[in-house]
Amino acid sequence: MAGYLVRRLLESALAVWGVVTIVFFVTRVLGDPAALLLPIGASAEQIEALRDNLGLNQPLFVQYLQFLGQVVQGDFGTSFQHGRPALEVVMERMPATALLAGSAMVLGILIGAVAGAIAALKRGSLAELVVMAIALLGQATPVFWLGIMLILYFGVNLGWLPTGGYGTFAHLVLPAITLAVFVSASIARLLRSSMLDILREDYIRTARAKGLMPHTVFVWHIARNALIPVTTMTAILAGELLGGSVVTETVFSWPGVGRLILQAIQAKDFPVIQAGVFVVASLFVLINFVVDLLYGVLDPRIRAER
Amino acid sequence: MAPPLLEIRNLTVAFDTPAGRVHAVNDLSYTLNEGETLGVVGESGSGKSVHVLAMLGLLPSPPAKILSGEVLFQGRDLLKLPEAQLRELRGGQIGMVFQDPMSSLNPVLTVGRQLREVIERHSDLRGAKAEARATELLDLVGIPNPGARLKQYPHEFSGGMRQRVMIAIGLSCNPKLLIADEATTALDVTVQAQILDLVRDLKDRLGTTVIWITHDMGVVAELADTIQVMYGGRIMERGPVRAVFRQPHSAYTWGLLRSLPDEGARAQRRLYQIPGAPPDMANPPAGDPFAPRNPYATDRCRTEVPPLRPASPVPGHMVAAWYDLPARLAAEAAHG
Ligand SMILES: Nc1ncnc2c1ncn2[C@@H]1O[C@H](COP(=O)(O)OP(=O)(O)OP(=O)(O)O)[C@@H](O)[C@H]1O
Ligand SMILES: [Mg+2]
Numbered sequence: 001m002a003g004y005l006v007r008r009l010l011e012s013a014l015a016v017w018g019v020v021t022i023v024f025f026v027t028r029v030l031g032d033p034a035a036l037l038l039p040i041g042a043s044a045e046q047i048e049a050l051r052d053n054l055g056l057n058q059p060l061f062v063q064y065l066q067f068l069g070q071v072v073q074g075d076f077g078t079s080f081q082h083g084r085p086a087l088e089v090v091m092e093r094m095p096a097t098a099l100l101a102g103s104a105m106v107l108g109i110l111i112g113a114v115a116g117a118i119a120a121l122k123r124g125s126l127a128e129l130v131v132m133a134i135a136l137l138g139q140a141t142p143v144f145w146l147g148i149m150l151i152l153y154f155g156v157n158l159g160w161l162p163t164g165g166y167g168t169f170a171h172l173v174l175p176a177i178t179l180a181v182f183v184s185a186s187i188a189r190l191l192r193s194s195m196l197d198i199l200r201e202d203y204i205r206t207a208r209a210k211g212l213m214p215h216t217v218f219v220w221h222i223a224r225n226a227l228i229p230v231t232t233m234t235a236i237l238a239g240e241l242l243g244g245s246v247v248t249e250t251v252f253s254w255p256g257v258g259r260l261i262l263q264a265i266q267a268k269d270f271p272v273i274q275a276g277v278f279v280v281a282s283l284f285v286l287i288n289f290v291v292d293l294l295y296g297v298l299d300p301r302i303r304a305e306r
Numbered sequence: 307m308a309p310p311l312l313e314i315r316n317l318t319v320a321f322d323t324p325a326g327r328v329h330a331v332n333d334l335s336y337t338l339n340e341g342e343t344l345g346v347v348g349e350s351g352s353g354k355s356v357h358v359l360a361m362l363g364l365l366p367s368p369p370a371k372i373l374s375g376e377v378l379f380q381g382r383d384l385l386k387l388p389e390a391q392l393r394e395l396r397g398g399q400i401g402m403v404f405q406d407p408m409s410s411l412n413p414v415l416t417v418g419r420q421l422r423e424v425i426e427r428h429s430d431l432r433g434a435k436a437e438a439r440a441t442e443l444l445d446l447v448g449i450p451n452p453g454a455r456l457k458q459y460p461h462e463f464s465g466g467m468r469q470r471v472m473i474a475i476g477l478s479c480n481p482k483l484l485i486a487d488e489a490t491t492a493l494d495v496t497v498q499a500q501i502l503d504l505v506r507d508l509k510d511r512l513g514t515t516v517i518w519i520t521h522d523m524g525v526v527a528e529l530a531d532t533i534q535v536m537y538g539g540r541i542m543e544r545g546p547v548r549a550v551f552r553q554p555h556s557a558y559t560w561g562l563l564r565s566l567p568d569e570g571a572r573a574q575r576r577l578y579q580i581p582g583a584p585p586d587m588a589n590p591p592a593g594d595p596f597a598p599r600n601p602y603a604t605d606r607c608r609t610e611v612p613p614l615r616p617a618s619p620v621p622g623h624m625v626a627a628w629y630d631l632p633a634r635l636a637a638e639a640a641h642g
Binding site: 124199200201202203205206207208209210211212213216220221224225228298299300301304 | 359362364366368393394395396397398402404406409410411412413414415423424427428459461462472475
C-alpha cells in the first residue's frame with residue numbers, strides 16, 4: 001500500500017509537470033504580448049525594452065528553465081495585466097469557481113441519483129421513459145444555449161433572477177442549474193444502466209432469496225455496488241467543473257478561474273495562463289488521486305490488488 | 307396421513323424472448339411430504355431451476371411469466387401470497403442454495419455480513435449472538451478458521467469455499483424446506499460427501515424436507531427418498547429411488563442411468579450421453595418431448611403428450627410414456 005501511494009504521487013507530479021510544460025510552449029506560440037501591453041503607436045524601441053524587461057528575448061529553452069526554477073518555489077511570475085503575482089490572481093478566483101462547481105455537483109448528484117434510481121427500479125414505466133428522455137436532452141443540450149435561455153426567461157422575461165454577476169445566492173442559482181443539468185443527466189443515465197446490470201446479478205437473487213427487506217436489498221446490494229461506477233463519473237465531472245466551466249462562467253459573467261484563463265489567453269498574459277493551468281491540472285490530478293483511494297475503500301477486490 | 311408440506315399443481319412458466327415464447331415448465335404437478343428428500347434430475351434446460359425459482363417468486367419478470375398453477379406450501383398458495391409474506395418465508399422457513407457460487411455472493415460485502423444479514427432477518431439474534439451463529443454455521447459446513455473467515459470478502463474464497471458459504475446461508479435459519487440447486491457440483495468428492503452428511507444429519511435432527519437438484523445420479527442414490535426425472539419442463543418419471551433405479555419405465559430415465567459411468571470412474575460421473583439434443587423449447591415437439599430422441603417411441607408419442615400414470619405396483623412410481631419400456635427391453639433381450 002505504501003509503495004502504491006508513492007508510485008501514485010510520483011505519477012501525479014509527472015502529470016502536472018507535463019501539462020505545465022506543454023502550456024509553457026503553447027503560450028509562446030500565441031504571439032507577442034509586448035505589443036498588446038503597450039498603447040497603440042508605441043515605438044519599436046519601447047516594445048523591445050519591454051520584451052527585455054519581461055525576459056522574452058532570451059532563448060526559449062533558457063526561459064523554460066528559469067520558469068521551472070521559479071515554479072518549484074511557487075512563483076509563476078507577475079501578471080502582465082494585473083501587475084501582481086499570477087498565482088495570487090488565480091487563487092483569488094478559486095472560491096467563485098469552487099462555489100459554482102460545488103453547488104452544481106451537489107444539485108446534479110442529488111437529482112441524477114434519484115432520477116437514475118427511479119428509472120432503473122421502475123423499469124418499463126412511464127417514469128423511466130420521461131426520466132431518460134429528459135436526461136438524454138440534458139446531456140445533448142449545449143451549455144451556452146441552455147445558459148442563455150435561462151437568462152432570457154428567468155432573468156429578462158420574468159425578472160426573478162440576475163442575468164449575471166457574482167455576490168449573492170440569487171446570482172448563483174442560474175449558473176448552478178445550467179451546470180447541474182449536465183451533471184444530473186450524466187449521472188442519471190450511468191446510474192440507471194449500472195443498476196440494471198446489477199439487478200441481473202446472481203447476488204441480487206441471493207439477497208431476495210434470503211427474504212431481505214426491499215430497502216436492505218436496495219441500499220446494501222444494489223446501490224452499494226452501483227456506487228463504484230458512479231464515483232468514477234462524479235470524479236470526471238468534478239474535475240471538469242473545478243477546471244472552471246469556461247462557457248458557463250463567461251455566459252453568466254461569473255468571476256471564476258475558467259473565465260480568467262480565457263481572458264488571459266486573449267491578453268497573452270503568460271504568467272496567468274501558466275499559473276491557471278497549473279492550478280487546474282493540480283486539482284484534476286488531486287481528484288483522480290482521491291478517487292483512486294476511494295476505489296480501494298469501495299471495492300475490496302481492488303484493495304486486495306494493491 | 308399428514309397433509310403434504312408442498313404441493314405443486316399444474317405449474318406452467320414461460321419466458322417471452324425475441325425468439326418467441328419459451329415454455330420452460332409445462333403443467334408440472336407434484337407433492338412433497340414433510341421430511342421427504344426429493345432428488346430432481348434432468349439434462350440442462352429441463353426446467354429444474356426455473357420451477358423452484360418460480361415458486362419462490364424469484365424469476366425476473368419480464369421475461370418470465372407464470373401462466374398457471376398453484377404452489378401450496380403448508381396449505382398457502384405461494385404464487386398468490388403478498389410479497390411481504392413471501393419474504394418472511396424466503397430465507398427463513400424455505401432455505402435456498404443456488405448454483406453458480408462464483409457470482410451468487412455480493413462482492414463488496416464481507417461473508418460475515420452476508421450471513422448475519424439473513425440470521426438477523428429471521429431470528430432474534432443480534433450483534434455478538436448473530437456473529438456467534440454465523441461462526442457456528444461456517445464451522446458446520448466445514449470451513450476452517452471460521453472466525454477469521456467471516457471478516458473476509460467473497461473473492462478471498464475459492465469456488466468450493468463459496469459454495470459452502472452459500473450452503474451455510476441456506477441452512478442458517480433451520481428451514482423446514484431446503485432447496486439446493488447444484489449445491490455440490492463445484493465441490494470435490496470428499497467435500498461433497500461432507501456436505502451430504504451434513505444434510506442427512508439436519509434431516510435426522512430437524513426433519514428438514516429437501517429438494518435436491520443435481521446432474522448426479524450418484525448423489526440422488528445416496529441422499530434422496532424420491533427421484534423425479536424432468537425433461538422439457540415436464541416430469542418423465544417419478545418414484546421411490548430404489549424402484550426407479552431397479553426398473554425405470556421411461557426411456558429417458560433409462561438413458562440417464564445407462565450413461566452413468568462405472569463405479570470407480572466417480573470423478574467424471576456428471577455426464578449424460580443420450581444421443582440427440584434437448585428440445586428447442588421455443589418450438590417444442592408436439593407430443594412427448596423426448597420422442598425425437600427415443601428409439602422406443604410410438605406414433606402416439608409424436609402426437610399426444612402422455613399423462614403421468616402409475617408405472618408399477620410400487621406406490622408413488624409414476625411415468626409419462628405411451629410405450630411399455632420393460633416389455634420392450636425384455637423383447638429386445640429375448641431376440642438377442
Ligand atoms: N431468464 C431467462 N430468459 C429466457 N429463458 C430462460 C431464462 N431462464 C431460463 N430460461 C429457459 O428456461 C429453460 C429451463 O431452464 P432451467 O434453468 O430451469 O434449466 P435447468 O434444468 O436448471 O438446467 P441446468 O441443469 O443447466 O441448470 C431453458 O430452456 C432456459 O433456456
Ligand atoms: Mg439449473
